[in-house]
Amino acid sequence: MRLSKIIKKTAINLEMGAATKDEALCSLVEILCSAYRISDIGTVLKAIKAREDKQSTGVGMGLAVPHAKTSVADKLYVAFGRSKDGVDFDSIDGEKAHLFFILISPRDVSGPHIKALAGISRLVKHEEFRKSLIECENVKTFINLVKRAEGKYL
Amino acid sequence: MKVKDYMKRSFRAVPSHAPMKEVARAFFETNDSILPVTESDGTLSGVISIDDFILIFLPDYIDLIRNIDFIHDFGALEKASYSIEEMLFVAEDLQRENYPVLDENDSIMKAAAVLHRTDIQTIPVVNDDKLVGMISKNDFCRAVFNMEGRN
Numbered sequence: 511m512r513l514s515k516i517i518k519k520t521a522i523n524l525e526m527g528a529a530t531k532d533e534a535l536c537s538l539v540e541i542l543c544s545a546y547r548i549s550d551i552g553t554v555l556k557a558i559k560a561r562e563d564k565q566s567t568g569v570g571m572g573l574a575v576p577h578a579k580t581s582v583a584d585k586l587y588v589a590f591g592r593s594k595d596g597v598d599f600d601s602i603d604g605e606k607a608h609l610f611f612i613l614i615s616p617r618d619v620s621g622p623h624i625k626a627l628a629g630i631s632r633l634v635k636h637e638e639f640r641k642s643l644i645e646c647e648n649v650k651t652f653i654n655l656v657k658r659a660e661g662k663y664l
Numbered sequence: 665m666k667v668k669d670y671m672k673r674s675f676r677a678v679p680s681h682a683p684m685k686e687v688a689r690a691f692f693e694t695n696d697s698i699l700p701v702t703e704s705d706g707t708l709s710g711v712i713s714i715d716d717f718i719l720i721f722l723p724d725y726i727d728l729i730r731n732i733d734f735i736h737d738f739g740a741l742e743k744a745s746y747s748i749e750e751m752l753f754v755a756e757d758l759q760r761e762n763y764p765v766l767d768e769n770d771s772i773m774k775a776a777a778v779l780h781r782t783d784i785q786t787i788p789v790v791n792d793d794k795l796v797g798m799i800s801k802n803d804f805c806r807a808v809f810n811m812e813g814r815n
Contacts, residue, residue, distance in 0.1 A: 511724065512724070561756075561757075564680065564681035564754050564756065565681060565683065565751075565754050567751070567752060569747075569748050569751040569752055570751070573748075575752055577752075577757070579756075579757075579761075602751055617761050618760075618761055618762045619760075619762075620713075620716050620758060620759065620760045621716065621719065623757065624716055624719050624720055624753075624757070624758060625719060625724070627720075627749075627752055627753065627757070628719065628720045628721070628749065629724060631746075631748040631749050631752055632744075634748065635744070635745070635748055664723065664724045664725070
């Protein structure tokens with residue numbers, strides 16, 4: 511699963527405004543639903559929050575990957591948000607999260623969801639890549655950085 | 665002959681919030697290729713296949729390679745740490761929700777037909793959506809000759 515091939519440019523927000531985990535989740539769901547024209551925002555937000563309740567997806571190193579399977583999704587959808595100030599996201603290392611990938615996929619299939627999460631994990635393990643996402647100035651650069659990392663690490 | 669008469673009542677399941685390490689341990693300890701996932705009230709939430717679990721660790725390009733005989737190792741992937749994956753996945757993220765399920769009052773012949781048609785080795789058995797057992801092709805062998813055995 512190549513992130514660069516499935517993420518829409520309009521699903522990338524490098525100036526996400528959110529002060530709390532709740533606000534961050536709402537913003538991310540809005541970015542995702544607006545980019546892919548998903549009307550049932552409430553159901554998506556509920557699914558994402560229910561999954562967060564089971565275990566925070568704040569994996570540390572300034573990164574969070576909220577995700578869920580929901581009947582609202584007919585396929586895998588991905589969006590990205592970046593918060594310059596960072597958000598307290600109940601991360602494992604106690605640090606604020608700055609980079610957010612959000613994913614939703616249908617309930618009845620497991621493969622694409624697993625592959626997408628595994629692919630993102632494989633990219634963000636590299637500090638150089640995380641740093642470049644923190645510093646990138648526009649959406650075009652973001653896409654190019656992801657493409658380059660995919661060529662190198664996937 | 666009913667499924668409930670031949671299913672295994674002693675089985676391992678993991679809660680939907682179980683972390684990845686617990687899922688890995690359950691697969692290792694049961695030596696089964698599927699693992700049922702339950703909610704806190706005992707309702708069957710889904711089933712994790714060992715193949716889906718392994719999918720996490722394989723490189724993306726593996727499906728594109730026709731012949732893997734010439735690959736001796738996967739370079740950096742062999743030494744990768746999986747701390748992020750460990751944080752990111754819980755049991756429900758790995759589960760399939762459309763996995764075949766039998767009711768404990770289904771007949772043993774129906775169980776055999778479902779097992780045969782789906783080419784699945786083991787199927788969860790429910791009563792009122794609650795997971796109550798697991799039945800396999802091997803249990804069918806026992807049932808047709810009404811053999812005694814572990815239940």
